[in-house]
Amino acid sequence: MATTEPSHLDVVIVGAGLSGIGAAYRLSTEHPGRTYAILEARDAIGGTWDLFRYPGVRSDSDMFTLGYPFKPWRDAKAIADGPSIRDYIRRTAAEHDIERHIRFRTKVVAADWSTADQRWTLTLSDGGTLTCGFLYSCAGYYDYDRGHDPEFPGRESFAGQVVHPQFWPEDLDYAGKRVVIIGSGATAVTLVPAMADTAAHVTMLQRSPTWISPVPGRDKIADTLRAVLPADLAHKLARAKNIAFTTGFYQFCRRFPGAARSLLTKLSTKSLNDPAAVREHFTPTYDPWDQRLCAVPDADLFKAVKQGRAAVVTDHVDEFVPEGIRLKSGKVLPADVIVTATGLRLQAFGGIEPSVDGTPVELSEQFVWRGAMITGLPNFAVCIGYTNASWTLRADLSSRLVCRVLDHLDRNGFSSVVPRPDRVMAKQPLLDLASGYVQRSIGDFPGQGDRSPWRVRQNYVIDAVQTLRGEIGDQLAGTRATKPAGVR
Numbered sequence: 001m002a003t004t005e006p007s008h009l010d011v012v013i014v015g016a017g018l019s020g021i022g023a024a025y026r027l028s029t030e031h032p033g034r035t036y037a038i039l040e041a042r043d044a045i046g047g048t049w050d051l052f053r054y055p056g057v058r059s060d061s062d063m064f065t066l067g068y069p070f071k072p073w074r075d076a077k078a079i080a081d082g083p084s085i086r087d088y089i090r091r092t093a094a095e096h097d098i099e100r101h102i103r104f105r106t107k108v109v110a111a112d113w114s115t116a117d118q119r120w121t122l123t124l125s126d127g128g129t130l131t132c133g134f135l136y137s138c139a140g141y142y143d144y145d146r147g148h149d150p151e152f153p154g155r156e157s158f159a160g161q162v163v164h165p166q167f168w169p170e171d172l173d174y175a176g177k178r179v180v181i182i183g184s185g186a187t188a189v190t191l192v193p194a195m196a197d198t199a200a201h202v203t204m205l206q207r208s209p210t211w212i213s214p215v216p217g218r219d220k221i222a223d224t225l226r227a228v229l230p231a232d233l234a235h236k237l238a239r240a241k242n243i244a245f246t247t248g249f250y251q252f253c254r255r256f257p258g259a260a261r262s263l264l265t266k267l268s269t270k271s272l273n274d275p276a277a278v279r280e281h282f283t284p285t286y287d288p289w290d291q292r293l294c295a296v297p298d299a300d301l302f303k304a305v306k307q308g309r310a311a312v313v314t315d316h317v318d319e320f321v322p323e324g325i326r327l328k329s330g331k332v333l334p335a336d337v338i339v340t341a342t343g344l345r346l347q348a349f350g351g352i353e354p355s356v357d358g359t360p361v362e363l364s365e366q367f368v369w370r371g372a373m374i375t376g377l378p379n380f381a382v383c384i385g386y387t388n389a390s391w392t393l394r395a396d397l398s399s400r401l402v403c404r405v406l407d408h409l410d411r412n413g414f415s416s417v418v419p420r421p422d423r424v425m426a427k428q429p430l431l432d433l434a435s436g437y438v439q440r441s442i443g444d445f446p447g448q449g450d451r452s453p454w455r456v457r458q459n460y461v462i463d464a465v466q467t468l469r470g471e472i473g474d475q476l477a478g479t480r481a482t483k484p485a486g487v488r
Contacts, residue, residue: 005037005103006035007129007130007131008119008130008131008132009035009036009037009130009131009132009133010034010035010036010132010133010134011027011031011034011035011036011132011133011134011135011136011406012036012037012038012039012108012120012122012130012132012134012135012136013027013036013037013038013039013136013138014038014039014108014135014136014137014138014139014349014350014352015038015039015040015041015047015137015138015139015140015350016038016040016042016044016045016046016047016093016102016104017045017046017047017048017049017050017089017138017139017140018046018047018048018049018066018085018089018391018392018395019047019138019140019383019385019391019392019395019399020038020040020047020138020139020383021038021045021089021092021093021098022068022092022138022392022395022396022399023136023138023383023395023398023399023402024036024038024093024096024098024101025068025070025092025096025098025399026396026399026400026402026403027399027402027403028096028097028098030400030403031403031406034406036101037101037102037103037130038098038101038102038103039103039106039107039108039122039124039130040102040103040104040105040106041105041106041107041108041125041139041144041350042104042105042144043104043105044104045086045089045090045093045099045102046085046086046089046090047089047139047140048140048142049082049085049086049089050086051144051166052082052165052166052168053082053168053170054165054168054187054190054191055168055191055194055195056081056190056191056193056194056195057081057082057190058079058080058081058082058190058297059079059080059085060079060186060294060295061079061246061295061389061390061391062078062079062219062242062390063075063077063078063079063080063085063088064078064219064222064235064238064239064242065239065242065243065246065389065390065392065393066080066085066390066391066392067088067392068092068392068396069236069239069396071088071091071092071095072231072232072234072235073088073235074226074231075088076218076223077217077218077297078216078217078218078219078222079215079217079295079297106124106125106126107124107125107351108122108123108124108125108350108351108352109123109124109125109351109352109353110122110123110352110353110354110355111123111135111352111353111354111355111380112354112355112356112357112358113354113355113356113357113377113378113379113380114357115356115357115378115479116357117131118133118378118415118416118479118481119131119132119133120132120133120134120135120379120380122135133379133415133416134379134380134381134402134405134406135379135380135381136380136381136382136383136399136402137349137350137352137380137381137382137383138383138395139349139350139351139352140350140383140385141346141347141348141349141384141445142344142345142346142347143344143345143346143347143351144347144350146345148342148343148344148345149164149340149342150340150342152317152319152320152340153318153319153320154319154320154321154326155320157320157321157322158320158321158322158324158335158338159322159323160177160324160335160336160337160338161336161337161338162337162338162339162340163337163338163339163340164339164340164341164342165187165191165339165340165341166344172337174195174198174199174336174337175198175199176198176199176200177199177200177336177337178199178200178201178203178324178334178335178336178337179195179199179200179201179202179203179335179336179337179338179339180202180203180205180324180325180333180335180337180338180339181195181202181203181204181205181338181339181341182205182317182325182338182339182340182341182342183204183205183206183339183340183341183342183343184204184206184207184208184209184210185210185292185294185341185343186292186294187341188204188206188339188341189204189210189212189294189296189301191339191341192204192301192304192310193296193300193301193303193304193310195339196304196309196310197309199337201309201310201311202304202309202310202311203310203311203312203313203333203335204310204311204312204313205313205315205317205325205327205333206281206312206313206314207314207315207316208284208285208314209280209281209282209283209284209314210284210291210294211264211282211284211288211289211291211293211294212264212268212282212293212294212295212296212301213264213267213268213293213294213295213296214267214268214271214295214296214297214298214299214302215295215296215297215298216297216298217297217298219238219242221238221241222234222238222241225237225238226238243389243393243460243461246388246389246390247389247459247460247461250289250388250389250458251459253287253288253289253293254289257287257288260287260288260289261283261287261288264288264293265278265282265283268282268283268302271299271302271303271306272302272305272306273306274306277305277312280314281312281313281314282312289388292387292388293388313327313333315327315328315329315331316328318330320338323335324338325338346444346445348363348444348445348446349363349382354377354380356376356377356378361376361377363444363445363446364444364445364446364447365446366446366447367419367421367425367427367446367447367448367449367454368382368384368430368446368447368448368454368456369419369453369454369475370401370419370453370466370467370472371384371394371397371398371456371457371463371467372384372398372401372402373401373405373418373419373476374419374446375418375419375420375421375446376418377418378416378417378418378479379416379417379418381398381401381402381405382398383395383398383399384398384430384456386458386460387458388458389458389460393460394460394463397460397463397464397467397468398467400467400468401467401472404467404468404472405417405472405476408472408473408476408478409478412473412478412480413480413481414478414479414480414481415479415480415481416478416479417476417477417478417479418476418477419475419476419477420475420476420477421449421454421475422474422475425449425450425451425454426449426450427447427448427449428447428448428449428450429445429447429448430445430446430447430448430456452466453466453470453475
């Protein structure tokens with residue numbers, strides 16, 4: 001660590017991705033007197049959008065809500081590609097003087113809260129340490145170092161190349177080659193049309209169908225608003241419109257699953273013009289939003305299948321063979337390249353192992369308060385985005401909540417606060433999704449409770465009102481500072 005960098009800070013933000021840069025903006029504008037740093041394990045700004053470099057990588061929600069409320073999205077496409085999002089994050093950091101607060105190649109591996117000193121001591125991967133008064137993890141809940149990559153029998157016998165989207169080789173040449181993509185989630189449905197542009201043929205091999213919906217690549221209403229209104233006002237109106245739509249559509253799916261199934265089936269049939277294929281490959285057994293709904297801009301996946309450049313096969317892998325993949329049905333899918341888009345691994349708080357006074361805190365026994373702070377961990381918050389809408393909607397609310405908590409510390413002369421339930425609650429999973437990647441690891445995470453403010457809702461409108469205007473002191477147990485809060 002450079003000698004010019006302070007060893008103690010008021011706030012440490014973990015992660016320089018979309019959430020971390022947004023958190024830094026809120027902190028620097030609402031608490032300009034506080035010292036802070038962003039600790040980024042990698043060597044670049046961007047987080048997920050810098051890590052993932054597979055063909056076609058893009059947002060899975062519109063940029064008017066995935067983008068920051070304080071920085072209008074000005075590009076033409078509402079569903080943006082990864083490089084555009086990465087540049088947007090970098091521009092935001094540069095415009096608001098956030099870059100100089102980032103410490104790259106600095107990974108937090110452990111964090112211990114000292115009750116006596118009222119501060120966190122962070123252990124870094126290089127063996128160094130750093131202390132802070134408040135710790136805010138904006139590293140998401142995915143494992144950046146490992147993807148979910150199950151062992152397939154006979155893998156070593158395959159004569160071609162096997163790649164995982166999380167670690168895409170820069171020099172991979174698939175032009176004119178036969179590609180099989182194993183998976184049916186957001187990554188797979190993105191890869192298929194992108195690779196089909198240059199591959200000889202692309203096959204998406206899925207064990208079971210996923211709900212997929214075509215969405216416009218451009219937002220015509222937003223385009224009209226931007227043509228006649230100032231950029232900031234147009235952005236706010238487009239954002240409000242899209243928040244209302246996504247919230248309403250999610251509620252429609254959960255309350256009327258039969259009607260939602262019918263609607264999504266009709267949209268798929270209209271795009272593919274093949275009812276039999278839709279029944280076999282695009283009609284899941286589960287209801288919409290039991291797992292995440294995959295959006296495909298301008299129906300690009302359906303177009304690739306309809307044009308014969310791609311195909312979808314619903315079957316199970318029996319084993320890899322030299323020429324491709326043998327299925328349980330006995331059929332062999334020929335392949336030169338196999339992409340294992342088999343999912344991600346969840347990891348709590350970027351891999352940080354928290355403790356209090358040297359005693360590890362069992363995260364699975366804790367509860368999440370207002371979707372951000374954790375019982376048992378003083379002056380600690382985590383950024384958890386929505387699963388049914390843009391990540392940034394809740395990320396920004398969480399950052400604003402952290403700023404409100406810091407205000408609460410100052411007003412009451414507290415050096416720390418920790419959320420405490422007023423009675424025993426029934427514990428429920430933090431993420432209410434049946435998706436495999438969630439079910440494999442969600443037991444390691446804190447849970448949500450059975451009532452507000454311990455419920456982690458999937459409703460931005462309600463969350464915005466409660467986070468920005470609701471009382472926050474009732475469930476926060478405070479410890480008074482030995483000197484007035486804010487005196488440094």
